[in-house]
Amino acid sequence: MAVKEVRDAVDIPENFERLQEVIDEYKGKSGSLIPVLQKAQEIFGYLPLEVQKKIAEGLKVPMSRVYGVSTFYAQFALEPRGEHTIGLCMGTACYVRGSNKILEKLKEELGIDVGGTTEDKKFTLEATRCLGACGLAPVMMIDENVYGRLKPDMIPDILNKYR
Amino acid sequence: MDIFRSHILICRGTGCTSSGSDQVADAFDKYIKEEGLEQEVKVVRTGCFGLCEVGPIVIVYPEGAFYSRVEEKDVQEIVKEHLVKGRVVKRLLYQESLDKDRIKSLNEVEFYKKQMRVALRNCGVIDPENIDEYIAMDGYKALTKVLTEMTREQVIEEVKKSGLRGRGGAGFPTGTKWEFVYNAPGDKKYVCCNADEGDPGAFMDRSVLEGDPHSVLEAMAIAGYAVGADQGYIYVRAEYPIAVRRLQIAIEQARNYGLLGENILGTGFNFDIDLKIGAGAFVCGEETALLNSMEGKRGTPRPRPPFPANKGLWGKPTLLNNVETYANICQIINKGGDWFASIGTERSKGTKIFALGGKINNTGLVEIPMGTTVREVIYDIGGGCPNGKAFKAVQTGGPSGGCIPAELIDTPIEYDTLVKIGSMMGSGGMIVMDEDNCMVDIAKFFLQFTCDESCGKCTPCREGTKRMLELLEKITEGKGEEGDIEKLQTLAMNIKDSALCALGQTAPNPILSTIRYFRDEYEAHIKDKRCPAGVCAALLNYIILEDKCKACGICAKNCPTNSISGKPKTPYVINQDTCIKCGVCMDKCPFGAIIKK
Ligand SMILES: Cc1cc2nc3c(=O)[nH]c(=O)nc-3n(C[C@H](O)[C@H](O)[C@H](O)COP(=O)(O)O)c2cc1C
Ligand code: FES
Numbered sequence: 001m002a003v004k005e006v007r008d009a010v011d012i013p014e015n016f017e018r019l020q021e022v023i024d025e026y027k028g029k030s031g032s033l034i035p036v037l038q039k040a041q042e043i044f045g046y047l048p049l050e051v052q053k054k055i056a057e058g059l060k061v062p063m064s065r066v067y068g069v070s071t072f073y074a075q076f077a078l079e080p081r082g083e084h085t086i087g088l089c090m091g092t093a094c095y096v097r098g099s100n101k102i103l104e105k106l107k108e109e110l111g112i113d114v115g116g117t118t119e120d121k122k123f124t125l126e127a128t129r130c131l132g133a134c135g136l137a138p139v140m141m142i143d144e145n146v147y148g149r150l151k152p153d154m155i156p157d158i159l160n161k162y163r
Numbered sequence: 164m165d166i167f168r169s170h171i172l173i174c175r176g177t178g179c180t181s182s183g184s185d186q187v188a189d190a191f192d193k194y195i196k197e198e199g200l201e202q203e204v205k206v207v208r209t210g211c212f213g214l215c216e217v218g219p220i221v222i223v224y225p226e227g228a229f230y231s232r233v234e235e236k237d238v239q240e241i242v243k244e245h246l247v248k249g250r251v252v253k254r255l256l257y258q259e260s261l262d263k264d265r266i267k268s269l270n271e272v273e274f275y276k277k278q279m280r281v282a283l284r285n286c287g288v289i290d291p292e293n294i295d296e297y298i299a300m301d302g303y304k305a306l307t308k309v310l311t312e313m314t315r316e317q318v319i320e321e322v323k324k325s326g327l328r329g330r331g332g333a334g335f336p337t338g339t340k341w342e343f344v345y346n347a348p349g350d351k352k353y354v355c356c357n358a359d360e361g362d363p364g365a366f367m368d369r370s371v372l373e374g375d376p377h378s379v380l381e382a383m384a385i386a387g388y389a390v391g392a393d394q395g396y397i398y399v400r401a402e403y404p405i406a407v408r409r410l411q412i413a414i415e416q417a418r419n420y421g422l423l424g425e426n427i428l429g430t431g432f433n434f435d436i437d438l439k440i441g442a443g444a445f446v447c448g449e450e451t452a453l454l455n456s457m458e459g460k461r462g463t464p465r466p467r468p469p470f471p472a473n474k475g476l477w478g479k480p481t482l483l484n485n486v487e488t489y490a491n492i493c494q495i496i497n498k499g500g501d502w503f504a505s506i507g508t509e510r511s512k513g514t515k516i517f518a519l520g521g522k523i524n525n526t527g528l529v530e531i532p533m534g535t536t537v538r539e540v541i542y543d544i545g546g547g548c549p550n551g552k553a554f555k556a557v558q559t560g561g562p563s564g565g566c567i568p569a570e571l572i573d574t575p576i577e578y579d580t581l582v583k584i585g586s587m588m589g590s591g592g593m594i595v596m597d598e599d600n601c602m603v604d605i606a607k608f609f610l611q612f613t614c615d616e617s618c619g620k621c622t623p624c625r626e627g628t629k630r631m632l633e634l635l636e637k638i639t640e641g642k643g644e645e646g647d648i649e650k651l652q653t654l655a656m657n658i659k660d661s662a663l664c665a666l667g668q669t670a671p672n673p674i675l676s677t678i679r680y681f682r683d684e685y686e687a688h689i690k691d692k693r694c695p696a697g698v699c700a701a702l703l704n705y706i707i708l709e710d711k712c713k714a715c716g717i718c719a720k721n722c723p724t725n726s727i728s729g730k731p732k733t734p735y736v737i738n739q740d741t742c743i744k745c746g747v748c749m750d751k752c753p754f755g756a757i758i759k760k
């Protein structure tokens with residue numbers, strides 16, 4: 001892939017225009033904070049403070065509430081994420097069938113812990129709950145793709161597809 | 164409607180989709196077109212068939228041929244042989260479905276024989292994205308009956324008569340809950356559906372939503388009529404994208420058909436449904452936390468009373484039921500409460516769906532009449548543990564539940580018996596463990612989960628689960644001391660008594676039940692510094708057996724810390740001081756010369 005211009009999502013003015021449209025759509029409706037945060041994360045990839053502030057002003061809710069909600073739910077990221085998200089299933093069925101060993105291998109290969117992002121901003125590693133594919137346990141997802149019946153030595157090859 | 168000579172049902176549940184059923188379905192479309200059979204053969208993309216282990220699954224009717232593990236490259240053969248020439252491709256059939264030369268029908272296959280599909284009746288049968296197929300299976304008949312023939316009181320009476328109890332975990336009688344909301348004073352009421360499915364190893368509700376979304380919509384409309392609500396909400400997890408999409412499609416179709424919205428079926432009854440997408444927090448499955456989350460707040464629980472039936476969403480009377488609870492309602496209306504009550508046992512009526520997983524041959528989704536024994540589920544339906552390993556225990560109720568040990572395998576599955584033996588029905592996760600699983604480690608796994616997911620509002624749960632987790636970590640690291648078991652038990656009882664919501668109140672259950680049935684394993688960790696199942700790394704040493712080692716050097720080459728050394732012709736040795744106990748050497752040794760002790 002060609003070297004992309006690395007520009008943070010908050011440096012792109014159109015992103016804020018899109019956010020404003022979302023805010024206008026939900027303004028005044030009850031229970032709209034979470035959907036607005038979800039849409040904002042779709043736009044920016046994460047929820048930096050400036051975005052949270054903008055939402056607080058736009059929806060006329062205190063900043064403390066926006067921050068409180070953003071930090072409460074696992075779905076919201078306050079830091080930028082890698083290009084690919086690896087979600088290793090740590091649900092019970094996968095755990096019982098040895099997902100721990102896969103996790104160790106992933107950490108070793110990527111050099112990061114759960115919740116971390118690699119230095120080259122390629123991968124973010126996450127532990128998820130049951131993906132609904134227990135028949136294939138242990139399972140992981142990279143972006144939208146599911147990989148099942150994993151063994152530790154399959155990991156390098158799978159990661160290489162995304163490198 | 165067009166008439167087809169063959170129907171091809173392809174599972175598009177999450178399990179089979181993960182194993183590639185999308186590509187298989189597209190290949191069927193392609194080859195059927197190539198053979199010019201589009202007018203004769205119909206491809207239907209359905210919800211989950213249950214037997215996820217052998218997916219992608221394809222069933223061809225009228226023969227009822229059950230193909231398993233079908234890959235894209237097999238499709239052309241099925242089309243050319245089976246559909247064109249009428250010859251079933253035996254090589255690809257699910258082994259067990261073939262009895263000499265005869266193809267068994269689905270309900271003769273062991274996996275399905277003891278099952279009874281009520282809530283899952285349409286899953287794997289219809290195309291969930293097509294409302295006409297749902298209607299063809301008596302869909303929206305119950306709603307029509309309710310709106311045109313029954314009073315609100317009669318509806319509640321019928322649900323009460325059925326004996327249906329909530330499938331979300333607590334098992335509260337559904338009809339009684341409806342009556343509470345019906346009686347609650349208020350001009351505005353809501354009907355909500357809990358589709359947050361928090362149990363970390365379970366996917367029952369997801370399969371219902373993916374395979375038969377209309378059954379939930381119809382039931383919610385019936386509930387709305389009964390309790391006097393005109394607005395419904397489904398709180399569904401963001402992690403379930405397929406379910407969300409199918410629900411959106413289903414709601415849209417129902418609105419277009421006038422089955423949701425204003426003046427439904429010309430009866431003057433108004434009811435609409437909207438989705439609320441959760442943002443990832445286990446505690447939001449708890450009813451009051453869920454209401455806070457729907458209002459756009461942090462999902463922390465509220466003290467009860469007041470109960471949601473009186474003061475729920477935005478302070479209005481609110482009915483909240485689980486997905487599977489709703490999935491039973493239309494059948495109860497159509498066939499009568501007495502029919503439903505005739506299934507199951509004295510105090511547990513109807514059927515229950517379980518997600519069977521872990522160390523079991525037939526992983527997947529099963530629906531059984533209440534009262535079926537654990538043994539029947541594990542052996543007759545599940546096919547026992549793989550690789551001839553011994554069955555050790557099964558965990559039900561997820562992180563709030565407990566384990567059922569092998570000696571209690573003949574326990575019937577009912578709400579009250581399960582509680583009596585220290586487990587619970589829960590929402591339907593059923594995780595099987597064999598001799599290679601360490602029960603202390605499993606307890607630690609669940610505690611880790613509840614500790615992560617504790618919302619932090621009340622101290623017993625926030626701090627208490629942490630202290631329990633620390634004790635378990637200490638024990639599994641070989642630093643356990645005499646008296647730790649008793650300390651765990653005391654802590655557990657205190658948390659049970661003092662936590663604000665059921666998350667904290669039930670968090671100690673996995674510990675209490677593993678101590679109850681596997682105390683000897685805890686003691687082995689504490690007193691002998693030994694993990695009998697060979698799981699807890701700190702208590703293990705990897706050893707090379709001198710007589711079996713052929714000095715090939717493969718282990719040394721694969722060791723990530725260079726802890727193995729040796730010379731040709733003499734057995735290799737592991738340096739225990741630098742070994743990180745990753746187990747790679749044992750996996751790689753071609754001669755089985757490395758053991759853990
Ligand atoms: C921590 C916690 C998590 C829960 N998670 C769920 C869940 O994921 N799905 C669910 O339907 N009920 C869940 N419940 C139970 C709900 O609080 C509630 O009892 C249920 O949704 C009521 O519906 P029912 O009567 O139809 O079972 C949970 C309860 C607790 C305490
Ligand atoms: S527990 Fe991993 S897919 Fe279900």
